[in-house]
Amino acid sequence: MDKVHEYYDYVLPLIVDAGKALSKVEDIEVEFKDSQVWDLVTIYDRKIEEILIDKIKEKYPTHKFIGEEETDKSKEKPILTDAPTWIIDPIDGTANFVRNMPISCISVGLTIDKEQLLGIVYNPFMDELFTAIKGEGAYLNGKRIRTSGCKDIRKSVLNYEITIARRNDYYYNMYMFRFKHLIKIIQGVRSMGCGVLGLCYVACARTDAYQCDGLYPWDAAAGTLIVREAGGYVIDSSGKDFDLMDPNFLATATKELSDEYLKIERIADEEQLTFSKLNKPFSP
Structure with a gap:
């Protein structure tokens, strides 16, 4: 798990920096994927994904990637392999983002041997950072979180x-x-x-x-x-x-x-x- 911690320490500031830049965006131009009015994309979706992938590739050139915008561009169904794979959603909740609703985020997950080992979710509009490494609990802004425990x-x-x-x-x-x-x-x-x-x-x-x-x-x-x-x-x-x-x-x-x-x-x-x-x- 030492390598997972290394990956976490490298990627976390990249995600936070991208989120802070995203929170300052004012003029947003919207496109529709395949003419579907419910499936929106902005230039910032593409830019954030590109920046994250480029930065991670620079450090870890053998790693694989599954990204929303890259998959949409290639039109090919992504395949998960045993290689370290970063699964990225540059802006989840784009429809909220373009309406200035603060319920959207950057999401990055990591799998190795097809196993989910790391998750980072950052909502810069509410300054909330959710993180988890497998076996080590989940956190919100560094504080341990747990579900409600509801059974009924x-x-x-x-x-x-x-x-x-x-x-x-x-x-x-x-x-x-x-x-x-x-x-x-x-x-x-x-x-x-x-x-x-x-x-x-x-x-x-x-x-x-x-x-x-x-x-x-x-x-x-x-x-x-x-x-x-x-x-x-x-x-x-x-x-x-x-x-x-x-x-x-x-x-x-x-x-x-x-x-x-x-x-x-x-x-x-x-x-x-x-x-x-x-x-x-x-x-x-």
Whole structure:
């Protein structure tokens, strides 16, 4: 783990410096990826990713990279190897960033032998730095954090990225059927528009659960490690083991809470399947 600490010490100030520069941006020009109005990108997304990759390559030329903007440019599905691999989201929550909502961040995760070992998430707009090294706990601005420990779904607050439902009929039906069942039971719901911070908020007990399907490795590489190191539980929303390269995740304060959410979601998914066989649309 000495090498992981070395990597951490090198990368952390790069991320903080990039975040501080990002927080001073005023004029923001927005583009849409593949004409999708929900998928935004700015020149700063590209610049931050490029700077981080170039600086890390300069120090560690044999390391690999999976970045949001690089993947979008190449149009190739990223492949995770055993090599040290940095998984980077230069601005997670771009839609918030362009509206001056302080819920966006830079996210960097590191895997070695396909194992998540390091996660750094920095929200410069609120000066919050979430960090974790596997086996050493999770921290917010240097102070140890832990999940809420909630085990009762009725007392839980869920972060649910319902905007993803607009992508296509598959996600629309999945999200809506699940939401219909969950909203009757849980204490409250939030939708923050920033996947990485959604995970970090479970880790520091601001919410108790976070459900999101349809994201990408860079949305989950740092945050899921931070949740686990804070004592939380992460699983695929289908109930299978979490897969970083296909991150449909349910992150919860405890395994007991996860089990309760999965039980309700299976009921919703079965109902959705029945309706789809009958060619019926979502029914509230």
